[in-house]
Amino acid sequence: MIKSSINNRGYNKYLKLEGEINITIDHKKFAEDAAWDGLKGYLTNTTLSKHDIISNYGQLWKIEKAFRVSKHDLKIRPIYHRLQKRIEAHITINFVVYKVYKELERQLKLKKTKISCEHAIEIAKSIYAIELHIQGDFATK
Incomplete structure (x- = not known):
């Protein structure tokens, strides 16, 4: 078994593989990562203030919810188009x-x-026909 055959996520990144099957914990790597426990960093190329960056990042869940x-x-799936107008x-x-x-x-x-x-x-989906009555003049709004 070689290190490239396991992923580098979670606790696996602390594993040090020696020889064919000798797996040990990389305590140095573990200690280095422990220094970052409880901290969160943002790397960006924007000119926004620190406050605005953190505030905007806090709204990311709304975008993720929209995609979900x-x-x-809505079962929207990717469709691959070549022409700009179709895209x-x-x-x-x-x-x-x-x-x-x-x-x-909202309603x-x-x-x-x-x-x-x-x-x-x-x-x-079970409705075949509806009759809609609109009151008022919406053309001016």
Whole structure:
């Protein structure tokens, strides 16, 4: 067994392989890493202030959630296009679908309903026709 045959994540990075199968803990590496326990660092090329960098990083979960919703709930999958207009159209359609989903989420929360977006989408899949009555003049808004 050689070191390249195991990954270098978690506790494995502390393993030192000697000879064919002699595995020991690399205590020096362990001690070096212990000096960083409890610390978090950010490496960036931006001109933002330290406060803004940390604040923006704290919002990263929203982007990750958007990707999760897009992939899982909306089942958006990559499609490979060659033409610029098709690429832009694909991105636009995905963005619009996500915005509709977020509006559905907002409306369900506003109405204080216990229906999740996923459940509402499942209900909508069973609807064949709807009649929509809009009150007021939305053209001026």
